[in-house]
Every structure is written in C-alpha cells, then in structure tokens.
Amino acid sequence: MHFFKYQGTGNDFVMIDDRARTFPAADQALVARLCHRHFGIGADGLILLQTDPDGTLRMVYFNADGAEGSMCGNGGRCFVRFAHDLGLITNQVRFMAVDGEHEAQVQETDVHLRMGDVADIEHQAAFSFLNTGSPHVVQFEDDVTSLDVVAVGRPLRYAAQFSPGGTNVNFVESGPDQTLFVRTYERGVEDETYSCGTGVTAAALVAHQQLGLASPVAIRTLGGALRVAFEAQLNGTFGSIYLIGPAQRVFEGDITV
Numbered sequence: 001m002h003f004f005k006y007q008g009t010g011n012d013f014v015m016i017d018d019r020a021r022t023f024p025a026a027d028q029a030l031v032a033r034l035c036h037r038h039f040g041i042g043a044d045g046l047i048l049l050q051t052d053p054d055g056t057l058r059m060v061y062f063n064a065d066g067a068e069g070s071m072c073g074n075g076g077r078c079f080v081r082f083a084h085d086l087g088l089i090t091n092q093v094r095f096m097a098v099d100g101e102h103e104a105q106v107q108e109t110d111v112h113l114r115m116g117d118v119a120d121i122e123h124q125a126a127f128s129f130l131n132t133g134s135p136h137v138v139q140f141e142d143d144v145t146s147l148d149v150v151a152v153g154r155p156l157r158y159a160a161q162f163s164p165g166g167t168n169v170n171f172v173e174s175g176p177d178q179t180l181f182v183r184t185y186e187r188g189v190e191d192e193t194y195s196c197g198t199g200v201t202a203a204a205l206v207a208h209q210q211l212g213l214a215s216p217v218a219i220r221t222l223g224g225a226l227r228v229a230f231e232a233q234l235n236g237t238f239g240s241i242y243l244i245g246p247a248q249r250v251f252e253g254d255i256t257v
C-alpha cells in the first residue's frame, strides 16, 4: 500500500490517495497498525483523500486508535496541502469533511483553513467546553510548560459529564505579548500531541471571550506556531473562523499490509 506522510505543527498523519476507493476503511485494526509508532508508519491519525462522483474532494479522518474521528483541523490543513501536491487543486479549494464543507487557501508554506462556525461556548468554573468540529475542554493554567498533560488531561477526557463520546482537553497559558501557549490531550490518540488544530481554535475563541484577545490570535504549541482568525458576533457566536499555519509532506513509501 502506497502512503504519504504529512505534518502540520507536529500533528502528523498518514495520507492515502483513495480516489479509487479501495482502502478498507472499516478495518480499524489496520488503521491503528498503520498509525502505530513501533509496528507501523507512525502518526496521530490517518486521512483518506477521496473524490465523490460529482468531483467533490472528501476528507475522511481516523484517529490513531483506528476509529473514524470528528473534524481534525491540522489534518484538514495537511489534506489541502496533499491535494495541492497531487495537482488536484490550485491555491483555493472547497472540500467536504465529517462536519460539513470547508474552504481553504494555500499561501506559500501556510494553509488557511476555514472552520465551522461556533455557536455555543459553555463556561464552567474550572474550564470552558465547546465544539469546533471536535469537542474541546479549554482550561487556563499559570504554568503549562511544567504541567503533566496526560495525568491531568486523561481524567477530564473520560469525565462522566462528557460521556459517552468524551472530549479533547487543552491547557492554555496566556503570554505577556497576547500569545497563547496550548498543550492538548487528544482523545483517540489517548496521549498528548504536539499540536491540535481544533483545540487551538477552541482556545483562541475562549481567550477572546475571557481575556479579550483580538483576532488573529497567535498560538504556540509544542510543534510550532499557529494563528486563529475569526469574526465575533455580538450575540457571542463566531463566524469566518480560520486556522492558519504550515503543513508539509515529510516522506512517502510503501507498506505491506
């Protein structure tokens, strides 16, 4: 099986050109093995690039555990780069994903990916909860650098109030220059990843509401820098949300399945 490997701020994905629709998408064990860092290629997730009969590009995303996931922002940026590298698109594209249609632009090394509008942010005492294509807890911390993200994140990921689906968990530190530092525990990977696109999007929107940060919000992750641009409406909803940052091919190869 031929594959490509992409990464966007260190969130890495096995990318398969599945326009022939031959990939056995129901085989969770296969997807999990391809993503495994010791028995497979190694990735946080796997993405199929498909085309519908009417020519629409379609992104199908699986978490590293092999189950089909909800929307993946960094994966979406890598998907756009992949379609561009294959010569399927110019610098502007529309594609379908699990949460609906997305529009994106390729601008040099960056991909600007439009995310779905966000209507509801639930603020609780310790954290906020919202869905940016995937569900996210956003919790502010004074010192995110030395936080044990897995130890603190995992109980929230499995907390009864988010069952049965669970949630991703983001720890956010607000820096002196209006930038955020975000570390994320990702469900479906069940570990910290270097960056999570829907997670930093969630962090930026909460930081706008709670800290007054203006669009575009600059965010640092373990895997690099991202920006989130948005239009905040007076009624507390958000539109024209863009996740902006680099996405690149790392290597390609063949694996025996």
Ligand SMILES: N[C@H](CCC[C@H](N)C(=O)O)C(=O)O
Binding pocket: 011, 063, 069, 070, 071, 072, 073, 074, 075, 134, 135, 168, 186, 187, 188, 189, 193, 195, 196, 197, 198, 199
């Ligand atoms: N890394 C992804 C998020 C994947 C979401 C997934 N972990 C889930 O909620 O099942 C991102 O860049 O947005």
